[in-house]
Amino acid sequence: MDNKPGVTRDRHYGYAEWCGKFFTVIDTGGYVTGSEDKFESEIRKQVKLAIDESSAVIFMVDCKDGLTGFDKEFANLLRTSKKPIFIAANKADTPDKAMAASEFYGLSLGEVYPVSAENGGGTGEILDELIKTFPTEGVEDPNAGIPKIAILGRPNVGKSSLLNALLGTDRSIVTDEAGTTRDAIHSHYKMYGKNFILIDTAGVRKKAKVKEDIEFYSVLRSLRALEESDVCIVVIDAERGIEAQDVNLINLAERQGKGMVLMVNKWDLIEKDSKTSDKFKTEILETLAPIDYLPIIFASALNKQRIFQVVEKAVQVFDSKTKKVPTHKLNDVLLPEILSHPPPSIKGKHVNIKYITQVTARFPSFVFFCNLPQYIQPSYERFLENKLRENFEFEGVPLRLIFRKK
Numbered sequence: 001m002d003n004k005p006g007v008t009r010d011r012h013y014g015y016a017e018w019c020g021k022f023f024t025v026i027d028t029g030g031y032v033t034g035s036e037d038k039f040e041s042e043i044r045k046q047v048k049l050a051i052d053e054s055s056a057v058i059f060m061v062d063c064k065d066g067l068t069g070f071d072k073e074f075a076n077l078l079r080t081s082k083k084p085i086f087i088a089a090n091k092a093d094t095p096d097k098a099m100a101a102s103e104f105y106g107l108s109l110g111e112v113y114p115v116s117a118e119n120g121g122g123t124g125e126i127l128d129e130l131i132k133t134f135p136t137e138g139v140e141d142p143n144a145g146i147p148k149i150a151i152l153g154r155p156n157v158g159k160s161s162l163l164n165a166l167l168g169t170d171r172s173i174v175t176d177e178a179g180t181t182r183d184a185i186h187s188h189y190k191m192y193g194k195n196f197i198l199i200d201t202a203g204v205r206k207k208a209k210v211k212e213d214i215e216f217y218s219v220l221r222s223l224r225a226l227e228e229s230d231v232c233i234v235v236i237d238a239e240r241g242i243e244a245q246d247v248n249l250i251n252l253a254e255r256q257g258k259g260m261v262l263m264v265n266k267w268d269l270i271e272k273d274s275k276t277s278d279k280f281k282t283e284i285l286e287t288l289a290p291i292d293y294l295p296i297i298f299a300s301a302l303n304k305q306r307i308f309q310v311v312e313k314a315v316q317v318f319d320s321k322t323k324k325v326p327t328h329k330l331n332d333v334l335l336p337e338i339l340s341h342p343p344p345s346i347k348g349k350h351v352n353i354k355y356i357t358q359v360t361a362r363f364p365s366f367v368f369f370c371n372l373p374q375y376i377q378p379s380y381e382r383f384l385e386n387k388l389r390e391n392f393e394f395e396g397v398p399l400r401l402i403f404r405k406k
Helices: 040-053 067-079 097-107 124-134 159-167 213-230 244-255 276-288 307-322 327-340 378-393
Strands: 014-016 023-029 058-062 085-090 112-114 150-152 187-191 194-200 231-237 259-265 296-298 353-359 366-372 399-403
Touching: 023 187, 040 067, 058 067, 058 378, 067 097, 085 097, 085 124, 085 150, 097 112, 112 124, 150 159, 150 213, 150 307, 159 187, 159 194, 159 231, 159 259, 159 307, 187 231, 194 307, 231 244, 231 307, 244 276, 259 276, 259 307, 276 296, 276 378, 296 307, 327 378, 378 399
Parallel strands: 058 085, 085 112, 150 194, 150 231, 231 259, 259 296, 366 399
Antiparallel strands: 014 023, 187 194, 353 366
């Protein structure tokens, strides 16, 4: 929340429950005309899309300002929607202001409900009437068990353009100005017979460049989107290459055990020959070392070049992240490899790995039972990780190796 007008630009979704009925709430940007906000026309488009998606509309008006020309104009738009309309006259914090709410009956849209968003006053009455229009009880969490794929990156790298290209509709407002997206936006998507959720986020900037409160909260929402996601599509600007902020984001995602796909966007703007992509890939891997397991796809959201390949790869990464390798297969494949290349002896001590199993965790984790776990060297741990990736296809997924005394 912020007192500054125009804080909400995109459609923002959340889940709610009232008296045993579950429903989705869509928050939109304020519908205005003739303002100096360069996003005004895009916000109006978003509001109309939200009305089309909805089963009922809560029309928020302001008791303090009274009935305005904007209210009358928007009321005319709502009449054409044929949706149930509930007028919430906000800032009715005192009996006098609540009385002032009666002015909004002049809109001829039905009952007016004086409310106070700040302290919750009057919201119960409007919700009681609202849920009567719902045809079913609704689902408590319609997203339970559905993979969540977050689209992350620095501001203005093309995250919202990617989302809009995939969905075939303007789900997010897109302009050349960095920071257009202020909220994390969830969109359902179906591809290759799988349902999943795409999360578009505000760009992540360095703390020193976060000046506005609004932008600060946008960055927090991006980091929250990362936390709740299963797989991240990290979008990199081909013209600028991989930068420190991209590396920080990827390291954070790895520490949190997220699957990842790197999308090098705006590839259509790069002059290239047969070796350009290989050179670019080498530079990325050198910068990210020792992280070398991420799939890299060169694409263009603007031209829709390879964007579906990016999502297909993200789905494959999710499948790898949730895969459970049978214990007998792990031992049949890895124990001969270990026998051929045993751990190096340390101080005359020989390490014997006897048994391997995968344990339940947020991302693939494997326990190696051995006689002297303390003598396993990082280089040998790397060898074992590479063998796991070679044999069981864990592209794009961090792995955890745990060594325990048998």
